[in-house]
Amino acid sequence: MVHWSAEEKQLIAGLWGKVNVEECGAEALARLLIVYPWTQRFFASFGNLSSPTAIIGNPKVRAHGKKVLTSFGDAIKNLDNIKGTYSKLSELHCDKLHVDPENFRLLGDILVIVLASHFGRDFTPACQFAWQKLVSVVAHALARKYH
Amino acid sequence: MLTAEDKKLIQQVWGKLAGSEEDVGSETLWRMFHAYPPTKTYFPHFDLSQGSDQIRGHGKKVVAALGTAIKNLDNLSQALSELSNLHAYNLLAVLSPVFALQFLAQCLQVVLAVRLGKEYTPEVHSAVDKFMSAVAAVLAEKYR
Numbered sequence: 001m002v003h004w005s006a007e008e009k010q011l012i013a014g015l016w017g018k019v020n021v022e023e024c025g026a027e028a029l030a031r032l033l034i035v036y037p038w039t040q041r042f043f044a045s046f047g048n049l050s051s052p053t054a055i056i057g058n059p060k061v062r063a064h065g066k067k068v069l070t071s072f073g074d075a076i077k078n079l080d081n082i083k084g085t086y087s088k089l090s091e092l093h094c095d096k097l098h099v100d101p102e103n104f105r106l107l108g109d110i111l112v113i114v115l116a117s118h119f120g121r122d123f124t125p126a127c128q129f130a131w132q133k134l135v136s137v138v139a140h141a142l143a144r145k146y147h
Numbered sequence: 148m149l150t151a152e153d154k155k156l157i158q159q160v161w162g163k164l165a166g167s168e169e170d171v172g173s174e175t176l177w178r179m180f181h182a183y184p185p186t187k188t189y190f191p192h193f194d195l196s197q198g199s200d201q202i203r204g205h206g207k208k209v210v211a212a213l214g215t216a217i218k219n220l221d222n223l224s225q226a227l228s229e230l231s232n233l234h235a236y237n238l239l240a241v242l243s244p245v246f247a248l249q250f251l252a253q254c255l256q257v258v259l260a261v262r263l264g265k266e267y268t269p270e271v272h273s274a275v276d277k278f279m280s281a282v283a284a285v286l287a288e289k290y291r
Binding site: 027030031034035052055056109110112113114116117118119120121123125126128129132 | 258261
């Protein structure tokens with residue numbers, strides 16, 4: 001079980017309270033598709049992904065980004081049981097979606113960068129530490145049910 | 148690997164940092180040590196407290212090296228050749244160079260995003276990510 005200090009929990013929850021889930025989620029997913037174009041193969045049904053502009057404006061990308069980040073919110077509400085929270089999603093990503101878990105790590109790092117660009121100096125090194133830990137734990141939980 | 152557009156974006160971003168290179172360098176290192184404590188193992192001889200002269204000094208070196216790389220985007224291998232040798236032959240304690248450099252790259256991106264906000268667009272993000280991958284690859288060239 002992952003141990004979270006009171007400070008880490010505070011840094012995560014404190015920032016999360018200010019996050020616009022729809023905006024940040026859309027942006028994080030769009031950046032994943034732009035910065036690591038091979039990830040587009042998982043979203044073949046999303047329509048026009050032909051350029052950064054197309055990706056950023058794509059309504060399916062935005063909607064899915066919101067969905068992904070909303071699920072992060074579940075992890076944050078259940079920091080003491082992230083493994084359990086993501087158990088079904090892990091099976092889904094392995095059995096149905098066939099996503100290499102390395103991509104979860106990439107999305108996590110991108111999310112951290114998106115938060116940094118939104119929150120500027122408020123995204124302190126201590127804050128970054130807590131969030132890098134969170135995205136790493138989430139990525140790990142998502143990879144856990146792979147076989 | 149780096150398109151003409153990537154190179155332009157990288158040079159533009161770097162231009163925006165003019166004057167604050169030292170701060171960027173030391174903040175990047177500080178964030179790396181803070182967010183990824185295992186990276187401290189590569190600097191057992193350093194005073195790693197916040198604002199230490201050694202972190203500032205080393206941060207300045209790192210940023211200067213990146214600046215050199217950015218002036219020589221068409222020939223990264225040669226531009227970083229000395230550094231590549233240094234990391235490979237002299238800094239033998241480094242066990243996992245590509246891995247460690249990934250953390251540095253992530254922290255540099257965070258520092259740029261903090262400073263540039265919306266200007267750190269997906270296109271700029273992509274160009275810098277590619278650039279840092281290329282730098283890491285060159286530095287790791289001589290390891291084996």
